[in-house]
Amino acid sequence: MATPENKLAFDDGWQYSPAPESTDHIKIKKKYDLFIGGEFIAPEKGKYFDTVNPATEETLSRVAMASDVDVDKAVKAARKAFPAWSRMKASERGKYIYRIARILQERSREFAAIETLDGGKPIRESRDVDIPLAAAHFFYYAGWADKLEYAFPGRKVKPIGVAGQIIPWNFPLLMASWKIAPALACGNTVVIKPAETTPLTAMKLAEVIADAGLPPGVVNIITGAGATGAAIVNHPGVDKIAFTGSTGVGRIIQKALAGTNKKYTLELGGKAANIIFADAAIDEAVEGIVNGIFFNQGHVCCAGSRLLVQESVAATVIQKLKDRMETLIIGDPMDKNTDIGAINSKEQLNTIKSYLKIGQEEGGEMFQTSCRVPKQGYWCRPTIFTGVAQSNRVVQEEIFGPVLAIQTFRTFDEAIAKANNTPYGLSGGIWTDKGSKIFKMTQSIRAGVVWANTFNKFDPTSPFGGYKESGVGREGGLHGLDAYLKLENP
Amino acid sequence: MRWKPRLLEMELLSSKLPDLSKVPAVDEVGVNERVARFQTRSIKTASKIEALKLILSMIDLTTLEGQDTPGKVRQLCQKAIHLHDAMPGLPHVAAVCVYPTMVAVAKRALGDLDINVAAVATAFPSGQAPLSVKLDDTRMAVADGADEIDMVISRGEFLSGNYSMVFDEILAVKEACGDAHLKVILETGELGTLDRVRKASELAMHAGADFIKTSTGKIQPAATMQVTLVMLQAIRDYYYETGRMVGMKPAGGISTAKLAVHYLVMLRETLGSAWMTPEWFRFGASSLANDVLMQLQKQATGVYQSADYFSKD
Numbered sequence: 008m009a010t011p012e013n014k015l016a017f018d019d020g021w022q023y024s025p026a027p028e029s030t031d032h033i034k035i036k037k038k039y040d041l042f043i044g045g046e047f048i049a050p051e052k053g054k055y056f057d058t059v060n061p062a063t064e065e066t067l068s069r070v071a072m073a074s075d076v077d078v079d080k081a082v083k084a085a086r087k088a089f090p091a092w093s094r095m096k097a098s099e100r101g102k103y104i105y106r107i108a109r110i111l112q113e114r115s116r117e118f119a120a121i122e123t124l125d126g127g128k129p130i131r132e133s134r135d136v137d138i139p140l141a142a143a144h145f146f147y148y149a150g151w152a153d154k155l156e157y158a159f160p161g162r163k164v165k166p167i168g169v170a171g172q173i174i175p176w177n178f179p180l181l182m183a184s185w186k187i188a189p190a191l192a193c194g195n196t197v198v199i200k201p202a203e204t205t206p207l208t209a210m211k212l213a214e215v216i217a218d219a220g221l222p223p224g225v226v227n228i229i230t231g232a233g234a235t236g237a238a239i240v241n242h243p244g245v246d247k248i249a250f251t252g253s254t255g256v257g258r259i260i261q262k263a264l265a266g267t268n269k270k271y272t273l274e275l276g277g278k279a280a281n282i283i284f285a286d287a288a289i290d291e292a293v294e295g296i297v298n299g300i301f302f303n304q305g306h307v308c309c310a311g312s313r314l315l316v317q318e319s320v321a322a323t324v325i326q327k328l329k330d331r332m333e334t335l336i337i338g339d340p341m342d343k344n345t346d347i348g349a350i351n352s353k354e355q356l357n358t359i360k361s362y363l364k365i366g367q368e369e370g371g372e373m374f375q376t377s378c379r380v381p382k383q384g385y386w387c388r389p390t391i392f393t394g395v396a397q398s399n400r401v402v403q404e405e406i407f408g409p410v411l412a413i414q415t416f417r418t419f420d421e422a423i424a425k426a427n428n429t430p431y432g433l434s435g436g437i438w439t440d441k442g443s444k445i446f447k448m449t450q451s452i453r454a455g456v457v458w459a460n461t462f463n464k465f466d467p468t469s470p471f472g473g474y475k476e477s478g479v480g481r482e483g484g485l486h487g488l489d490a491y492l493k494l495e496n497p
Numbered sequence: 498m499r500w501k502p503r504l505l506e507m508e509l510l511s512s513k514l515p516d517l518s519k520v521p522a523v524d525e526v527g528v529n530e531r532v533a534r535f536q537t538r539s540i541k542t543a544s545k546i547e548a549l550k551l552i553l554s555m556i557d558l559t560t561l562e563g564q565d566t567p568g569k570v571r572q573l574c575q576k577a578i579h580l581h582d583a584m585p586g587l588p589h590v591a592a593v594c595v596y597p598t599m600v601a602v603a604k605r606a607l608g609d610l611d612i613n614v615a616a617v618a619t620a621f622p623s624g625q626a627p628l629s630v631k632l633d634d635t636r637m638a639v640a641d642g643a644d645e646i647d648m649v650i651s652r653g654e655f656l657s658g659n660y661s662m663v664f665d666e667i668l669a670v671k672e673a674c675g676d677a678h679l680k681v682i683l684e685t686g687e688l689g690t691l692d693r694v695r696k697a698s699e700l701a702m703h704a705g706a707d708f709i710k711t712s713t714g715k716i717q718p719a720a721t722m723q724v725t726l727v728m729l730q731a732i733r734d735y736y737y738e739t740g741r742m743v744g745m746k747p748a749g750g751i752s753t754a755k756l757a758v759h760y761l762v763m764l765r766e767t768l769g770s771a772w773m774t775p776e777w778f779r780f781g782a783s784s785l786a787n788d789v790l791m792q793l794q795k796q797a798t799g800v801y802q803s804a805d806y807f808s809k810d
Contacts, residue, residue: 013740015736015768015769016769016770016771017765017766020765020769020770020773021544021548021551021761021770021773023538023544024541024542024544024545026540135537287522288521288523288527289522290521290523290527290531291524291526291527291528291531294527294531326737330733334765334766343538343539344539440522440524460526461527
């Protein structure tokens with residue numbers, strides 16, 4: 008065990024020089040209008056809002072604030088485009104989606120840089136995860152466009168109509184692709200609204216969609232805050248709502264949709280347990296904990312924000328975790344060596360800070376790494392709480408930041424009981440060297456996704472979604488098509 | 498090179514075979530991912546120059562051929578001293594690594610300089626000889642002046658589960674080394690799994706290894722970042738358990754500066770700054786030095802020079 012005398016030192020000696028990604032190759036306009044009916048048009052009321060780089064607090068651009076009138080325009084444009092788009096030969100429809108995927112790949116460097124500037128996530132993640140996965144979703148669903156009959160044997164498939172889609176700020180482009188790609192493949196048209204803190208890659212995607220030559224109105228991208236989202240949800244011309252975001256807003260949407268004929272999928276919050284057994288490959292498990300909670304500053308709905316570790320290895324795991332945390336580099340998100348970027352917004356930083364206070368007041372022992380943090384911008388050091396109980400708020404509530412609550416367990420049953428004792432059920436993780444234990448655990452954990460000996464792995468072919476307060480419906484894979492089709496008997 | 502006094506020598510001689518059933522599992526998929534992550538580190542400008550110089554100082558410049566001659570070894574020693582005199586301010590390598598018969602030659606060629614002579618002993622590379630032969634091999638190299646002994650473990654015995662025999666053999670060689678430092682070569686390319694690499698590392702350290710080393714260079718695959726990571730993790734856990742630092746030497750297959758820099762990143766993020774010296778980390782390599790020199794030249798002048806401007810050995 009580590010003592011003050013034999014502690015490993017990670018903060019002195021050879022350091023990495025700054026390695027910033029260049030911004031010469033990216034173009035951000037001073038102002039972005041709404042993308043409706045294949046054109047960029049100014050908002051009816053002429054209002055714009057700033058979008059800020061959370062790492063520097065500098066304004067990157069101004070973006071249109073869509074009002075009810077603008078939403079109505081967008082929905083009408085989508086309605087108008089629907090008949091031709093839905094009746095188009097499916098293989099032709101597929102070609103358009105392939106084209107979007109290819110252009111995204113070609114412009115991936117630019118998209119990665121803008122995603123990082125606008126959202127604060129490290130360039131390593133936007134470059135290696137967000138943008139490649141976004142392109143992969145378009146590629147995957149493009150392939151389904153002319154094979155829908157085979158996805159649901161014996162059923163006749165029909166598009167739903169106009170899909171209203173509202174996406175969050177944690178994976179802006181990736182969430183847009185999760186929503187748009189299956190909707191288009193199934194023959195629907197789209198009105199989509201990115202989050203107000205991260206609208207830029209969606210507006211760049213509008214440029215890509217225009218470049219790809221999609222018929223006007225098939226995809227409409229409008230920007231705004233909560234009121235704009237509400238206008239989409241409540242618009243009678245929308246046939247389906249797809250929402251990813253907080254459980255609180257999910258509830259409001261579900262209430263608004265009650266009694267209407269609109270279909271919906273909701274992908275909401277989570278408080279996933281990462282469960283480590285004594286027989287696990289400990290070093291790899293520690294890596295999994297780090298990827299589970301510190302990936303994207305913990306702004307991940309399926310983050311492994313609770314750690315359940317078997318008593319006999321708890322001290323070792325926590326020791327190794329602390330060592331590993333000391334090697335995490337926090338700072339300029341555009342630096343290729345940065346592991347932890349900026350918190351997405353001031354508002355979110357305040358939320359996280361309030362939980363740090365709550366956790367300490369509840370009696371938890373807080374550990375934060377000693378890394379230096381820039382003066383300007385919104386930052387939170389990687390944090391763990393030990394000595395916390397199931398009844399503590401930092402164990403129960405979604406913090407959506409780089410904050411991990413650690414508890415121990417003795418028996419298999421205790422681990423399951425603790426893991427499932429949450430209103431959420433989005434994801435979970437199991438770490439053991441024993442195959443049979445993996446199967447037993449995955450059957451006992453009530454969560455939509457359970458990872459074994461890994462965490463936060465995504466693939467377009469794999470469905471994603473939650474139980475209980477984590478949401479309704481599945482996105483991704485064959486299951487993701489279901490949400491955008493009417494299935495009828497022939 | 499000066500070594501710190503070995504505080505635990507007495508303790509080591511009375512050491513026992515560790516309970517290898519308690520050695521933690523290793524997950525190969527996870528190891529591959531961690532290694533890939535090290536390779537995404539972008540090492541530029543000042544940190545690159547610092548790393549390249551550090552790499553040079555950590556090299557065990559090696560020649561281990563049947564056709565080696567005293568002349569060849571003397572030439573290698575000259576290279577060890579004069580890496581590239583056209584470029585001022587370069588460090589010299591850590592050691593020269595040769596067969597036992599060449600130790601005396603190397604020792605004479607290096608004179609009083611602070612460059613160690615390492616000898617591969619114990620019936621290198623296969624280790625297929627009786628213990629008495631291995632011990633004679635070791636004693637002869639030490640008597641001729643070797644500062645470091647690179648021994649091979651009996652892989653056949655290890656794979657058959659005869660751990661105590663392998664353990665006792667390392668103990669005996671360690672004793673035969675006297676003051677010379679012992680590097681224990683696991684020959685990971687013959688061990689087959691990372692779990693076995695981890696087990697062999699623990700066994701070697703508990704038997705008194707001053708360094709653990711991946712490979713002889715005669716078997717493929719030689720050093721990989723994956724096996725090196727597992728060995729570094731074993732060193733870290735052993736350090737936490739006993740307080741004793743053990744050195745690491747990946748050998749064979751590291752021939753480019755870029756790959757060597759990735760190894761340094763891995764070392765830094767696994768064991769921290771205390772191990773970032775030639776005292777605790779070595780590269781066993783024959784062609785790495787010139788690639789590092791070419792990179793340093795590129796950093797200084799902005800252009801690559803032809804290989805012809807650097808002495809081969």
